[in-house]
Amino acid sequence: MNAMLPAIDTTQSTKPPIEAAKEAHISARNIAVDYRVNGRRQRVLQGIDLAIPKASFVSFIGPSGCGKSTLLKVLAGLVAPNEGEVMVAGLSPREAARRRMIGLVFQDATLLPWKSALENAAFLLQTADKSVTRKQAAERAGHMLRMVGLADAEEKRPSQLSGGMRQRVAIARALALDPEVLLMDEPFGALDAITREETSRSLLDIWQRTGKTVVLVTHSIDEAVFLSREVHVMGTRPGRIIETLPIAVSEPRTQESFAEPAFTAAQAHLRGLLIQGHRAKGAG
Amino acid sequence: MSTQPITDDVADRSSMVAIHRALVDLAPTFALSFAVLAAWELAIWLFKVPNFVLPAPSAIVTALIENRTQLAAATKATAVEILLGFLLAALVGICVALLIVRFERFGRALYPLVVLFQNIPKVALAPIFILWFGYDLTPKVTLIVVIAFFPVAIDMLTGLQSVEPSFVALMQSVGASRGEILLRVRIPHSLPHLMAGLKVAITFSVIGAIVGEFAGANAGLGYVIQFASTQLDTALVFAALVVVSVLGLLFYYVVEFLERAMISWAPKFDSMHRN
Numbered sequence: 001m002n003a004m005l006p007a008i009d010t011t012q013s014t015k016p017p018i019e020a021a022k023e024a025h026i027s028a029r030n031i032a033v034d035y036r037v038n039g040r041r042q043r044v045l046q047g048i049d050l051a052i053p054k055a056s057f058v059s060f061i062g063p064s065g066c067g068k069s070t071l072l073k074v075l076a077g078l079v080a081p082n083e084g085e086v087m088v089a090g091l092s093p094r095e096a097a098r099r100r101m102i103g104l105v106f107q108d109a110t111l112l113p114w115k116s117a118l119e120n121a122a123f124l125l126q127t128a129d130k131s132v133t134r135k136q137a138a139e140r141a142g143h144m145l146r147m148v149g150l151a152d153a154e155e156k157r158p159s160q161l162s163g164g165m166r167q168r169v170a171i172a173r174a175l176a177l178d179p180e181v182l183l184m185d186e187p188f189g190a191l192d193a194i195t196r197e198e199t200s201r202s203l204l205d206i207w208q209r210t211g212k213t214v215v216l217v218t219h220s221i222d223e224a225v226f227l228s229r230e231v232h233v234m235g236t237r238p239g240r241i242i243e244t245l246p247i248a249v250s251e252p253r254t255q256e257s258f259a260e261p262a263f264t265a266a267q268a269h270l271r272g273l274l275i276q277g278h279r280a281k282g283a284g
Numbered sequence: 285m286s287t288q289p290i291t292d293d294v295a296d297r298s299s300m301v302a303i304h305r306a307l308v309d310l311a312p313t314f315a316l317s318f319a320v321l322a323a324w325e326l327a328i329w330l331f332k333v334p335n336f337v338l339p340a341p342s343a344i345v346t347a348l349i350e351n352r353t354q355l356a357a358a359t360k361a362t363a364v365e366i367l368l369g370f371l372l373a374a375l376v377g378i379c380v381a382l383l384i385v386r387f388e389r390f391g392r393a394l395y396p397l398v399v400l401f402q403n404i405p406k407v408a409l410a411p412i413f414i415l416w417f418g419y420d421l422t423p424k425v426t427l428i429v430v431i432a433f434f435p436v437a438i439d440m441l442t443g444l445q446s447v448e449p450s451f452v453a454l455m456q457s458v459g460a461s462r463g464e465i466l467l468r469v470r471i472p473h474s475l476p477h478l479m480a481g482l483k484v485a486i487t488f489s490v491i492g493a494i495v496g497e498f499a500g501a502n503a504g505l506g507y508v509i510q511f512a513s514t515q516l517d518t519a520l521v522f523a524a525l526v527v528v529s530v531l532g533l534l535f536y537y538v539v540e541f542l543e544r545a546m547i548s549w550a551p552k553f554d555s556m557h558r559n
Contacts, residue, residue, distance in 0.1 A: 078453050098459040106450040114472055114547070127468065128458035177458070 024051035025089060025213045026075060026181060032083035032238075033070055044070050046238035048084070052215065052230075054180075057207055059216045059224035059231045061270065063277055067239025068217045072185050075215060076102055089180055096181070100128050103174030103212075107186040109166035111158040111173075117165075118154040121145055121172040128177055137176070144172035147209075149202060164195035171203065175210070182207075182214045189219065196220075200227055204253060221270045225263055226253055233273045243273060339519035344526065347519035354508065355527055361503040362493050363531060365421060369428025370489040370535070374482060376429055377436025381474075384437075385444045386466055402434045406492075410499035424496035424504075432488040439481025443474025479543035486539045490532040505531070 031048035034041045044067040052058050060068045073079040074086055077093030088096040096102055111120045121141035125132055132140075145154055148168040158166055167187060174182060187203075188196045200223055207214050218224050224231045228247055235242040248262045257263055321341045327333070328340040335343055348355065380398060384391030409430060413423035447470050455465045497506025505524045512520035 073453070076453075076457050078457060097457045100458065102457060104454055104457050106454070108448065108450060110448050110451040110454060112451075112469065112472070123468075124454065124458055127455060127460050127464065 024087075025054040025056075026050060026052040026087070026215065028075075028084065028086045030084040031071075031074060031081045031086060033067070033074060033079060034082045035070075043238040045074070045081070046240045048239075048241060050232075050241075052213060054213055055211045056230065057204075057214045057216070057228045059218055059228040060234055061218055061221065061224045061231055061274070062234030062239075063236055063274065064219075065239075066234040066236045068234050069185050070239065071234075072183050072215065072217050075181075076104055076183050098128075100125075100177045101180045103177050103179035103182045105167075105170050105174050105182070105184040105187045107189040109158070109163075109170040111166055111169055113158050116155050116157060117145060117150060117161065117169045118142055120158065120169055121176055124173050125176045140178075141172065141176045144175045145169070147175065147206060148172045162195070164191050164199050167191060167199060168202070171206070175206070175212075180213060182212045184214065185217045186219060187216070188223065196223070203227070208252065221267055221274070222258070225249065225266045225270065226257060231266070231270060233270060233277075235277050242277070245269065336516040336518045339522055343519045344522045347517075347523040348526065351520055351523060355505075355524065358503060358505045358508045358524070359527055359531060361507075362497070362505045362528070365424040365428065365493040365496065365504065366486075366489045366531070366535060368421070369425045369492060370432060370486055372425060373429045373432035373485050373489065374436050377433040377481065377485065378440055378478070380433065380437040381440035381444055382466075382471075384441060385470065386462070398434070398437060406431045407495050410496055413496070414500040419500050419502055423499070424493055424501070427496040427499075428489045428492035431492040432485040435484035435488065436478065436481040439477045439484075440474050443477025444470045446477075447473050475547050476543075479539070479547060482539050483536065483543070486535045487532060490528065490535065494528060 028048050028050035031045055031050075032043060033045040035044050036042070048071060060071060062068050070079060074081050075088065075093055077088075077095075077097045086093055089101055091099070091101070093102070111117075112123065115123060118138060118141050121144055122134075122137040125140060126134065126137045142154060145151060148171050150165060150168055150172065153161060153165060153169075158169070161169065167190075171187070188199055191199060203214075204227055206212075214227075216224070216227060225247055226249075231245045231247060232241050233243045233245065234240065245266060247266050249257050249260055249266070250262070325340050325342060328338065339347070380394070384395055384398075406427065410423070410427050413426050417423040417426060444466070451469060452465060455469060460468075493504065494506040494509070497504040498510055501507040505528050508524045509521050509528075512518070512524065
């Protein structure tokens with residue numbers, strides 16, 4: 001399509017055939033979302049089609065204002081699309097969320113400052129399911145804190161934790177719901193480079209162990225390529241998917257993955273797409 | 285668990301250090317106050333200022349001692365007014381804020397009225413309350429409530445509304461109701477703001493009590509001030525002023541102590557609010 005972009009081996013494309021789309025864990029058909037800005041309707045998402053298989057790890061990458069966060073909110077049932085249909089595990093996103101199938105993680109950890117790490121991790125589970133006792137919730141939250149490597153921080157308040165630790169508490173809180181789907185909106189955006197890598201590696205580890213379907217929204221090309229099996233590149237005005245790129249980096253992903261030709265090729269391809277989008281935006 | 289005594293010990297020692305530092309910090313203030321009082325005493329003596337114009341500090345101390353029974357009774361009356369008024373003002377302020385947040389439509393109607401009401405010079409309402417409720421406790425308490433509920437309502441409202449939107453989204457995503465989000469997230473989150481509002485309200489309450497007594501009373505420190513000034517007993521006026529100030533200070537520190545005891549998890553908020 002674009003001569004100037006590095007060639008990508010598309011022979012092993014994992015683009016699901018029509019039959020597979022039916023079994024998709026998360027599916028979206030022709031989604032459009034309008035926001036009202038200063039009284040005027042503005043289309044922020046247009047013609048989004050998705051078929052995300054179970055237990056996969058996909059990323060959405062794109063410039064700010066491309067509606068990737070809005071798309072995540074649609075998948076979480078927090079924003080109702082104006083057009084089209086979304087299904088999560090065969091249910092409407094709202095219903096799926098109510099049945100604790102969706103775990104959410106945002107850029108800011110959004111922990112309650114008056115509660116300990118353990119209480120924070122247990123909090124959402126207790127809210128979601130009134131039949132879970134305080135003790136059960138605490139047990140489960142403790143288990144999840146150990147999983148994200150915070151066994152020693154149970155009693156600490158958020159103000160006593162570093163940014164990376166707070167974010168891991170937020171991930172533990174989402175995991176405590178035992179969701180089928182983990183939706184993450186730039187979860188590592190506020191972290192420094194090293195913490196960012198460390199936390200994303202532990203996320204990869206959790207994903208491999210739990211087999212959740214993970215949807216990640218990110219700004220970082222490296223993060224998208226390193227973590228995902230498939231990257232959706234989004235463009236602006238209106239927000240739409242301009243390309244879906246399968247990532248053929250070998251498994252399991254390690255420090256060495258960064259040096260793989262498949263990694264650098266995907267990285268360069270995505271950078272090309274994003275720069276092109278950026279230029280188009282500047283011209284328009 | 286075994287680390288508990290150690291942390292306590294550290295906390296203990298650091299609080300001792302804090303007290304020591306506070307005393308060192310306050311030393312210049314004490315010195316300055318003493319210097320001003322000495323200069324005042326000297327000036328009165330040098331220029332032979334009559335006692336009814338401006339009493340010397342020593343005369344005020346004498347008035348304090350001589351009228352101690354009268355002042356004690358007046359202090360008790362005023363303190364009861366302040367306490368009742370403040371508690372009611374806090375209750376009204378909290379309820380107004382909760383109503384505005386819980387019932388959005390009603391809140392949109394109520395909020396401008398609350399702000400409008402705040403712009404009435406409430407001191408001017410004192411005679412009306414006397415007219416309605418007589419000379420007893422009721423008009424003073426009413427005046428205090430009317431003066432002091434506003435900072436409580438506004439600060440609490442700010443606290444209730446400043447919860448991160450993403451946290452609300454998180455709660456909504458698991459099907460939490462408005463009431464549940466209010467109870468479990470918004471209200472605890474608003475506590476530091478509420479305490480800041482209460483600190484303003486307690487100082488307003490002292491003002492309200494004195495103004496209420498000025499407007500018409502037969503007891504209280506405001507009444508003593510007014511009565512003594514008609515008798516040209518200026519030393520007693522000043523003595524009562526000293527007592528009012530100390531009373532106000534005491535009330536203020538009680539609220540601040542409660543703040544520290546209740547919301548130890550919000551250490552940064554205080555300094556932020558003061559700046």
